[in-house]
Amino acid sequence: MxxxxxxxxxxxxxxxxxxxxxWKIDYFxxxxxxxxxxxxxxxxxxxxxTRCPSCGSLYCWPRSWCHECYVDCEWExxxxxxxxxxxxxxxxxxxxxxxxxxxxxxxxxxxxxARYPIVSFFRDVAFEDMHKGLPVKAVFLPAEERTGRIxxxxxxxx
Ligand SMILES: [Zn+2]
Numbered sequence: 001m002x003x004x005x006x007x008x009x010x011x012x013x014x015x016x017x018x019x020x021x022x023w024k025i026d027y028f029x030x031x032x033x034x035x036x037x038x039x040x041x042x043x044x045x046x047x048x049x050t051r052c053p054s055c056g057s058l059y060c061w062p063r064s065w066c067h068e069c070y071v072d073c074e075w076e077x078x079x080x081x082x083x084x085x086x087x088x089x090x091x092x093x094x095x096x097x098x099x100x101x102x103x104x105x106x107x108x109x110x111x112x113x114a115r116y117p118i119v120s121f122f123r124d125v126a127f128e129d130m131h132k133g134l135p136v137k138a139v140f141l142p143a144e145e146r147t148g149r150i151x152x153x154x155x156x157x158x
Contacts, residue, residue, distance in 0.1 A: 014092055033064040036075060042148035045140040047078040049114060057115045080138035081158065082111035089127045100151075109136055109155055121154040129157070 005020040012018065031038050040046040049060030050073035057066060060078050065071060087107030090100075105127055108117035122130065123139075136155040146152040 016092065034062050037062050038148040041140075041150075041152045042146045045143070045146070045153070047080060047111070047138060047153070049076055049078045049111070050074060051076045058113045059116065060111055060114045060118055061116075078114065079112035082109040082114070082117075082136060082155075084108075084122075084130060084132055084134040084136060084155075085110050085117040086132070087122065087130050105130060118150075120150065122156070123154050124156045 005022050008020040010017055010019055037048050040048045047060060048062060049058050050062040050064070051058045052066035052069055052071060052073050054069035054071045055066060057068070058076065058078075059066075059073060062075070063073055066073055085108040087105055090102045090104050090106060093102050100121065105122040105125065106119065107122060107130075108119050110117040120138075122136070125134075135158040137158050138153045139156050140146065140153045141151075
């Protein structure tokens with residue numbers, strides 16, 4: 001039989017069905033007009049959003065144009081502070097590509113002034129102390145560890 005994981009039988013771990021498969025794709029993706037978001041993360045430890053000059057909506061994740069007004073948005077630095085919207089504790093490692101070793105907490109945060117929440121990780125907080133609306137602030141990795149990706153920062157309780 002082949003070593004191809006797609007032909008191996010389904011496994012069960014902690015009550016979850018683990019389906020063997022392989023996805024190995026090397027690729028480059030352009031962030032296009034929203035490249036500044038990733039560059040500012042890496043180079044200046046800033047979270048950038050965009051604001052619609054028509055309706056005032058502040059988007060982070062940034063949008064190049066407002067989906068309601070159909071006008072171009074303008075860059076604006078986001079507050080690093082916000083409140084927890086949803087969260088979950090990750091208990092199992094589904095693959096070797098997972099960004100952090102479990103257990104860890106991930107979820108979404110509504111940054112001050114933002115229209116929609118962003119997804120990130122939480123540190124320095126016990127799962128039992130997490131709740132909707134918990135005030136949190138973004139903490140950036142040291143400059144030499146930042147790679148221009150969303151995991152360049154995480155949230156901690158205020
Ligand atoms: Zn708008």
